[in-house]
Amino acid sequence: MSDRGWRTKRMRKALAAVVYTVLGRGLVASARLDDRVRREVRTWPDGTVVTLRIAPFGPQTSWRVSGGTLEHLGGGDARADLLVTFKSVDDAIPLLLGMQGVLAAFAEHRATVRGDLAVAMSLVRCLHIVEGYLFPDIVTRRILPHPAERRAGHLRAYGALVHRTAALEGATS
């Protein structure tokens, strides 16, 4: 691969890592704001670790279900019970930037799934809800199977996300 091609790929991976962080915290925030996400997460076996990864070396983001609530584990290594792996960064970027829906990405073989497919289907529904909060209607109309239905406004969702970020930073400082 040429230097330019390699630099572009690294930039895409850096972008994916940023979006993974937002998505990771966004799912946790959605679980606080939205009873539909909470209900989905409660159906996952306690202790389940869910990871989204880009092959072969990441980045990745993980969550763990604990006592029916969701905890974001960040981008470190985690022993995943449900592992969704995008075959390349070029397969992940369209989904992460709202250019392609989750179901379309699966249909086009852009990702593999290891683990319980029922939990994977539940995760997809959660991601649809999160995308409803993260993206404007002009995007969600194209990528979601149904019009986004929000239990809280965008601002409150972003506030929950930022608050969570602040809380995390507070905990680590």
Add this chain to the structure above:
Amino acid sequence: MIPDYYEFCNSAKIVSGTKAIEHIGYELASLGASRPLVLTNKQLRDLKVATVVLDALKDTEAEVVAVYDDVPVDSSVVVVNDVARVYRETGADAIVAVGGGSVLDTAKGATIVLTHGAEDLMEYRGAESLMGRRAVAFIAIPTTAGTGSEVTSAAVIKDTERHVKMGFTSLSLLPDVAILDPRMTVGLPPRLTASTAMDALTHAVESFSCVQANPLSDCYARAAIDLIREYLPTVMADPKDRGARLALANAALLAGAAFSNAMVGIVHAMGHATGGVADVPHGDAMAILLPHGMTYNLDAAGDRYGELLMNLAGAEAYASTPRDERPAAAVEAVRSMMRTLHEQAGLPLTLGEAGVLPEHVSEIATAALNDGAMSMNPKQPTYEELTTILKDAL
């Protein structure tokens, strides 16, 4: 229309014809195998169906190291592990699976255990996550004309202890060779013939209308429906017609290759759930639910169903039906086929006739939403929409 991106793989060698099973020695030798383990079930041995294969194997250089005939109606992880144990202990180098979906899925499960040294199959659940070449030569000989499992990359295996159905999809599950021989299906009773044929028809219709339909899978789906439309009535009228039986076996294979690549949708999602909750046989569930699923999908896939009217009802019906009426006419063609099979073979027309109770609906709808097949449907239903469809089908 061509999707932005698609994949298609049908790597199994197809051996189809009268006495095709007599080529099994050559096929094993081609695969470099000489010590096959034959996998089947007791019913097929009692009916002498498996005997046809065993007799053919006697006249080869291959040595059958074991005949495992303890495969239950639903393939289970216990049996999969036991098959793998026998395979290792006998020094087998190939699996010849003779049976319906359960036997073939058991064989697929055993190949996972033998290839990956799996202690716990649960670790290998998922979609396209099995890597590496299969370590086992694998010949599939279907004894029904329905599942198409002989050319699909999918397997469902029950963990009876944990009460979960484990789904696997991987190209490494595709058999090396699929042998279609009319002697395998000529004794199928009319009721089972009808039920399994409707399963194959559903594979073809759903693969043609799901989101990963592509030019290659479309060819397979259309050819499958043409064969079913032409030869299912012949087989129902004369179950001993071997030519028509072979045509139906080919239809099931074609439909299997279509859906293995283009996937299935809402009908299968509801059908899997109906089987899990109320023990409705898969083919019966498909037959009952196909027109309901098509009706739900009409606004998203109506044009595709309209195209299929040509295959479902024939060229004259297609030509004489105005374009905007073709989608509904395609649904009616399926209903008409169903009514005929109900009269001829007693195939149930409603979920109620198949034993589903109103109190099952909620659980079936929930399970259907969590079924992987749903993700490939052209339209994503809500829980409420699913309960409405299921109540309509009661």
